[in-house]
Amino acid sequence: MVSGVQMQYYKVCKRKLWLFSKGIAMEDEHERVIEGKILHERAYPRLEDREILVDDAFKLDALDGEYIREVKLSSKMSEADRFQMLYYLYELKKRGVQKKGLISYTKERKTEEIELTEKDEVAIEKAIKEIYAIVHSASPPKLKKLPYCTKCAYYEFCFALEGDD
Amino acid sequence: MLRDHYIFSNGRLKRKDNTLYFFDEEENKKSLPVHQTDNLYVFGEIDLNSSLLNLLSQHDVHLHVFNYYGFYAGTFCPRNKKVSGFTVVQQSAHYLDLEKRLYMAKAFLQSAVHHMLRNIRRYKEKTEQYVQVIEEEAKKMDSATTVQELMGIEGRIRQHYYQSFNAILKQDFIFEKRTKQPPQDPLNALISFGNSLCYTAVLSEIYKTQLDPTISFLHEPSTKRFSLCLDLAEIFKPLIVDVVIISCINNRIITQKHFDFLDGMVLLNEEGKKRFIKEWDEKLSTTVQHRKLKRKVSYRYFIRLECYKLIKHFIGDEPYKPLKAWW
Numbered sequence A: 001m002v003s004g005v006q007m008q009y010y011k012v013c014k015r016k017l018w019l020f021s022k023g024i025a026m027e028d029e030h031e032r033v034i035e036g037k038i039l040h041e042r043a044y045p046r047l048e049d050r051e052i053l054v055d056d057a058f059k060l061d062a063l064d065g066e067y068i069r070e071v072k073l074s075s076k077m078s079e080a081d082r083f084q085m086l087y088y089l090y091e092l093k094k095r096g097v098q099k100k101g102l103i104s105y106t107k108e109r110k111t112e113e114i115e116l117t118e119k120d121e122v123a124i125e126k127a128i129k130e131i132y133a134i135v136h137s138a139s140p141p142k143l144k145k146l147p148y149c150t151k152c153a154y155y156e157f158c159f160a161l162e163g164d165d
Numbered sequence B: 001m002l003r004d005h006y007i008f009s010n011g012r013l014k015r016k017d018n019t020l021y022f023f024d025e026e027e028n029k030k031s032l033p034v035h036q037t038d039n040l041y042v043f044g045e046i047d048l049n050s051s052l053l054n055l056l057s058q059h060d061v062h063l064h065v066f067n068y069y070g071f072y073a074g075t076f077c078p079r080n081k082k083v084s085g086f087t088v089v090q091q092s093a094h095y096l097d098l099e100k101r102l103y104m105a106k107a108f109l110q111s112a113v114h115h116m117l118r119n120i121r122r123y124k125e126k127t128e129q130y131v132q133v134i135e136e137e138a139k140k141m142d143s144a145t146t147v148q149e150l151m152g153i154e155g156r157i158r159q160h161y162y163q164s165f166n167a168i169l170k171q172d173f174i175f176e177k178r179t180k181q182p183p184q185d186p187l188n189a190l191i192s193f194g195n196s197l198c199y200t201a202v203l204s205e206i207y208k209t210q211l212d213p214t215i216s217f218l219h220e221p222s223t224k225r226f227s228l229c230l231d232l233a234e235i236f237k238p239l240i241v242d243v244v245i246i247s248c249i250n251n252r253i254i255t256q257k258h259f260d261f262l263d264g265m266v267l268l269n270e271e272g273k274k275r276f277i278k279e280w281d282e283k284l285s286t287t288v289q290h291r292k293l294k295r296k297v298s299y300r301y302f303i304r305l306e307c308y309k310l311i312k313h314f315i316g317d318e319p320y321k322p323l324k325a326w327w
């Protein structure tokens, strides 16, 4: 089964999705990663249902009445975050659980409500197929510079190239 | 910023709560910043227990142990958390296929020779004859069809290369032939010491990636050593170690009095080791603008980038081109 992170990376960068899926993970040296972990622990100090593992495959930050919630630092990746949330809603729906989603962006102090439409479901199904295809290919998708690269944990890996002499 | 720490005195390394302390023989206590430590090098004789090792493990600190003579004994590596079966399988495939293995072996040596020549060309008038012979030898690498053949060429090149030190060095350090176990003259003692520091630096960078340190290409995978470290060290010995050696000698940072002579064996004494390590550490943290990353990169980080390039090669992303210092 596809994980939430894979779904998010699929939207961010397909190369990142491939590398991550092959276990080529990057160091936690990056402050961003650590910041994210702390954020997660602070966001739900009292919620008992913190982190719900669905079918051993994906983790939900929290379940809150008719909503499932996610906290993110900033809305920079909001498209990918939204897609990840839609995927969770889709998987829950397949299991007969109808929910809506809330994503809180702490830096901007705003919360976005997300509902799964039929169109979204088609998009998610297509994404799942493509994710399998990418992950099963023998080598990673070719490097293409994205605006996001310099902030990506794989930046040094991707751009560790020799220049021309 | 992660750093390396060196312990020369005898004493005890101890964990207290979540802090790391060193007690010397007079019970003087010194705390070490475990959060910011990458490697601990132990040259003195120290006691430690498993709770300390657990602390090191939590913070991903490598502990390298050297014996009384300053020879590398071994490393405590925290459990490697980042395994990628896919990468290891691909890495092995590049060993098993002779063509692919030769490609790697040649790449390491091309880089090594590039860095050797770079060092001695700085002393052009004095080294011209050596540069020529080495270039001649190096041409034969292209057509080599076995790894043994390559190793033979490498051995001859290295012999000429070290010979040229006789023309470069400003003090009385004579190179006759390479003697390793044990080193029989001061220059060999410096080379051995520097090379083992290089080996541990490479090891600790490899451990931060998904490479398997036991699968190597130029050196035969061996049970005694992490042979991939030896392969990568070929690139960095001339780039870092030898430059430090030449500068230590020519700037009289290290002189004959920094060596111990015991039963046919020559070793750096404690003051000598300290001086060498100071220069070594400075060199490792010196930075260079990287042409593709568009960032400043330290010599140490170049080792990591080389690991990344190997992974990229193995997984069919980007063919491996070894580092050839351009600055």
Ligand code: SF4
Pocket (backbone or CB within 6 Å): A012, A013, A014, A015, A016, A143, A144, A145, A146, A148, A149, A150, A152, A153, A154, A155, A158
């Ligand atoms: S650095 Fe750029 S190309 Fe590489 S994984 Fe990250 S986003 Fe993708």
